[in-house]
Amino acid sequence: MRYSAFRVIAEALTGHRGWTPVWRDPEPQADYDYIIIGGGGHGLATAYYLAKEFGQKRIAVLEKGYLGGGNVGRNTTIIRSNYLLDGNEPFYEFSLKLWEGLEQDFNYNAMVSQRGIINLIHTDAQRDAFTRRGNAMILNGADAELLDREQVRAMYPWLNFDNARFPIKGALMQRRGGTVRHDAVAWGYARGADMRGVDLIQNCEVTGMRIERGRILGVETTRGFIGARTVGVAVAGSSSKVMAQAGLRLPIESHVLQAFVSEGLKPFIDGVMTFGAGHFYVSQSDKGGLVFGGDIDGYNSYAQRGNLPVIEDVAEGGMALMPAIGRARLLRTWGGIMDMSMDGSPIIDRTPVEGLYFNGGWCYGGFKATPASGWCFAHLLARDEPHPTARAYRFDRFLKGLMIDEKGQGATPNLH
Amino acid sequence: MADRLNALTSLGHSDPVTREIGPYRIVERFDIALASIACRRGRDKDFSKAAKGMVPLPDPAGSTQGAPYSSFWVAPDMWFVEAPFATNEDIAEELKRLFGDSASVTEQTDGWARFDLFAPDLAPLLERLCNVDFPHVEDGFASRTLVEHIGCYLIRRRQGEVTLYGPRSSAKSLLHAIETAAASVL
Amino acid sequence: MIIDHPILGPRDAQEFVYLGDASLMNRPDGLSDGIGAFHDYLYNRANPVGEHRELWYHEQGDRSWLVVTRNTLTHEITKVELARDVARASGRSR
């Protein structure tokens, strides 16, 4: 069914009787051409583009829980392409361009809202680094501006300009950055994929991989064996666990990242902002909640919950930057499991097992990457060759010394 | 030879300060010499022999008062030794002579700002400053701890007396944190 | 979290700095082992769901490096050792 204002009005006047299921709940078939493991944002986007852009058929998405229950359902909804390194920026800019046309493409309003993102600058060295980054962004066809202190003050006069431990000296701004209604992304892709015949199979956990003579034949699941010619794994957060079924060790650690939302407030912050002298970034949702986050807890975890010190650390950053939020109340905290890779950048690549492909290592860049990740993974699955913007996301970059280390922290995942 | 340089306290004065806030007395100490001693690998016997009767070597998380040398444990095989500055300004040299090559000795006197806290009951103050179960630990307890992001050594001399060693460069921030907490207890 | 320090007893994890998998103790020999060995040592992780042996540094404490055995699903800590002892036992003193 096609969604439109007309449709909404027509249904409203007839008691909403006409709305049909957004997706089917099919029984798994005996075998498929493509199995995508993981019904989160990346898996659903992969299936959607595989069917829509690469004309593939007989596709299934296997989800151990409910659709969109991965990190696409537990993040801070920010989209941007303000990366520095050649290996990253073209990919994230490709992603941002896909965001810009996404809703019309899959006929679902995911509320892609480009209200701008600013990264605050507190030292001269930061300004030098952001100048380098801003230039790299523009060279890659993205947009970037360098704001001085007064321009930032004009945008947000209530930031801590006059009593700050680390004064605000300016900001790097990307006006095309913004936020998206995260759940709607998963639902839009799921609906679009379902409409194109993709089987979305919920409550179906992959428990093993059937591999013979170095080739994948299918997967064992809680709902029986399902055969497939090609299997793509997109289960960021659980990558090591799933790939271990193929006997592989990854350059990835799983870490918990907490996110936070305040009670609903009248409009306070229009765009997205990151603090440069502490762990704090924030935006305000269309419902009025301040959505914010900070650093990961810093230890390997699959627990989907964090601890108090990080909550305090984030609040300290928030109060240092915007003393006016002292009486705003934190409503809810939650934790998502991040694939923290060894250089802070993702992997979209073949594996030593023929027919088995991997997509993961997203650290906390995963949400904004969803469209390009799906597109590029679909490209790799359908053509067995990397998409031009994802060429650098290889496993062997660590062996060859071609790390994509935006933060310059080296092989220490919890510092990326 | 040029004449001698004047010394300033960690707070930048020629004399240490004392602050009184309600029942709490905060005393800056400027009269203590400090040095670290670390037992060299495999030299435990010589090390403890040299220390015997001179430098106490308390167990982990402990401190021992003595004369002229007191000391508290800081790390495996490592202690901080305290002595009166007036009589033992060259504490590091003294200890080097004492321990010979059985220990690595490092001057620490000026690395630290020291505040002694006094009150009939210090628990309400300390529970706002650091994660030490003060009412529960014994006299002599010595431990590194965090006070408002500042790494300090805390020594419980007795129920009503505590020593805090904090990094000299952060002395002002540390004192401010103690004063703020004291005021909020009242 | 609370880490039961083998020398100091229970201490808040806030006093510690986390490094990662305890396999980082097993550094190859730079003169005899090559890039392959170092690559696997530095970059690849088991990253298990469940019991995990990992390195923590007591930065705001006694500066001991510890090997903590912790469940990554429940965060339950079942064993804490001095990394130095573990390293020596595994023959790293040579």
Added chain:
Amino acid sequence: MSRSHRIAGGQIDRTSTIRFSFDGLPYTGHPGDTLASALLANGVRLMGRSFKYHRPRGPLSAGSEEPNALVQLRTGARQEPNSRATVAELFDGLTATSQNAWPSLRLDAMALNDRLSTFFAAGFYYKTFMWPAAFWEKVYEPMIRRAAGLGRLTREEDPDSYDKGFLHCDLLVIGAGPAGLMAALTAGRAGARVILADEDFRMGGRLNSERFEIGGQPGADWAAGAVAELAQLPTVRLMSRTTVIGAFDHGIYGAVERVSDHLPEPPPGKPRQTLWRIYSRRAILAGGATERPIAFENNDRPGIMLAGSLRAYANRWAVAAGDRVAIFTNNEDGLRTATDLHAKGVDVVAVIDARADGPLLPGIRHLRGAEVIDTRGRLGLTSITIRQANGRTETLRASALGVSGGWNPNVNISSHHRARPVWDEAILSFVPGKAGPPGLSAAGAAAGRLSTHGALASGQTEALAALADLGRASRAQPLPEAEDAPVSITPKWYVAGGKGRAWIDPQNDVTVKDVKLAHQENFTSVEHLKRYTTLGMATDQGKTGNVLGLAIMAGLTGRTIPETGTTIYRPPYTPVAMGTLAGRSRGKEFKPTRLTPSHAWAEEQGAVFVEVGQWLRTQWIPRPGETHWRESVDREVLATRRSVGICDVTTLGKIDIQGTDAGAFLDRVYANTFSTLPVGKCRYGLMLREDGIVFDDGTTARLGEHEYVMTTTTANAVAVFRHLEFCRQVLWPGMDVQLISTTEAWAQFSVAGPNARRLLERIVDQDISDAAFPYLAAGNITVGGLRARLFRISFSGELAYEIAVPARYGDALIRRLVEEGRTFDAVVYGTEALGVMRVEKGHVAGNELNGQSTALNMGLGKMVSRKKDSIGMVLSGREGMMDPGGYRLVGVKPVAPDGKLTAGSHFLDIGAAAVMENDGGWLTSKVYSPHLGSDIALGYLKAGDRRIGERMRAVNLLAGTDTEVEIVSPHFFDPEGERLRG
């Protein structure tokens, strides 16, 4: 204003009167009142508007689960949006205003949404606002955002302070109702260290709101007695006004104490609130239960509230929420409200009992098998329409309706570790699951023990179990007499058949219809239901509505409720002010400030300071008449190169490294060799990470056979020390090496320039002639007999020394250096001049040591010895890092002397388009060199070592500048290094 609704009794202090105002109108109340109870007493039912439809709202509850009665509390910078009137303690002068209504609460323009509600069904916005694409940001979203939120945040800084602290105990008891009090008594009497925390300002929990007797005395009196006894026990800490907000790992709980919220403003020095981290060995959750409503048409009007809350207002606050009261219940407890109000002389018009049988209430119209099917009253309830068992409908005049759909144990904290609650058919609700936070057990209503006796008994049982765990065996004691009524309840989630809306989540306006629509569109998983309808996303986290929504979805899918799923709660239990979580770390106290030994002197000189990590360093020192910072910096540089300059370099990390293996150890942690360094000498050291990237650099001196002192960069001091400990303890535990930081112990100054030696000769006691103290010499010296250290090293390229004295003498030394320096027109220079001189000299610093660069990139490849094993040696040899076309450090000069450079600009070939394919690298550091009279810069340029002498462009697309530059050697100044050896 309507007449008072006060009735007899209650726990309010009638002897004193409190004045307060709501929406500008003055009212009075008494100590013991909440804002809600006082407003109800004044006949005010309308307190807010709902989020989506702007429906009129009054209090649904009398506690922290309140979704409706949210107000803007206080004024000015102290305004608190979304404050629950039901828990806001009344104080004299309290001012509250309503939220989310314009122009007024009674007449709200946005209530139009209610008329158009059919267009605003769940998730409608996902299906529209898509065309034309550009309209989302420009038209639709701004409209939606303007309507967003409930309360308003002032843009002023929060004037109050907040505190934090740590508490330790054997047993934490969460909640001071009958179960919690009995648990605390049991453990406290046994001598255990107990903390009893309760969110209310009056301990006792439901006992304060009921007429139950315990041991022959009123429950509230028994509670008061128990509290009095606990206060006498030495190991018990009573914490009222303290909400336990979350269960974290290993027995750590977060708790918020509202220290001053019941006062007009905090007393001087006092915080508004304190965040306590409670370290407990065991904990008992005795947080009680929350009543849930039944969904029926128009069940959201002011005057309609939970039956137990209606009862609480009457019993505890002596308020009759209405003069004609009706009750709608599916369980026995609902009848208690009828009985209590009846006993207090309130007119109970009817009890509508969904249950078909059971005893009839005496003296009250008690209709069994009946249900409420509709209500009336625009701004407050005026009548209800009921359908009796025989199908006959009837409309009753009523100004208050108490609804009881049963009680939900407050399992919240028990699910903070994501343990799923389990369904208890006997009470038709969820109780804490087994896999909750280790060490936490539940007692009383929180555990599903809904009778007073059950609460007392389980409180004691759980406390005894905890004591046993703690090794403090204790024996059960006889419990006081208390009611032990069984739960009698029949499933009744919503009243079917109506056409109108029946609310489940009144704040977010989630109705039964929305759940039906979600089901129709296959959003049947409980997570999908929540996310699609926003059920449970409101400020009450769905405390009253979640189970209802779940049950309705279960009915639609034909599954049982546990099959349909559970929802788990996340911290915090109730919303927490950001200021509380931040505590004292804000403003200038966000992080500690580290001051250098010369800080006081520099302040006297009017120095400009700059934040370097936590340090404050002198950036430059303006002289009278200097109007631009460049004038000061140029002067400092020129004076240094002409004669002599002094700079405080204390912030550099210093690590004392001793032991018989110290030299061998350094060989392994540095890429170059140190074991061969003679005693009394120092050497520049390059430290790599294991991945072959440069980690840090600095000079390390050998002061004795087995004694070295290492210098690190200011930024990496802590990380390097940690890394060295790792190498020492974990990688090579066999080595005899001891480490300790001495960064703070020494005040260290760089003395640089042609006259450096002549100046120092006036300071130090030893002969420091070039012969006696040659380039790279290092050693212990004395200054006026005082122990000191001298290093002959140069960052500036000049003849230079670094002199160190014990930190307490640092202030005196800078003054002495300045005094003695007058003869030479010595200057004291700051970090800017330092930066200028190091760039002129081509030394790498922070901008080049960016964690992404190799020794090869920096032109220091030869320093990495391949003859020995050292950290990073092997992996620095990976093909990608040995690429001859890779980045190399170069110097950059504008072709036109007045050409401007900017750090961060990228290299492009002349004529090349500004696209990434043509990117040659970037300028890392830029300074103005007064020595060369132009901007100069360092940069990383692809194959830069082979491009010296070539011309390129330095392009800054952010500023639109495009400067032709010449690529030169990074050593702009005295490349042969004659000056520093002079």
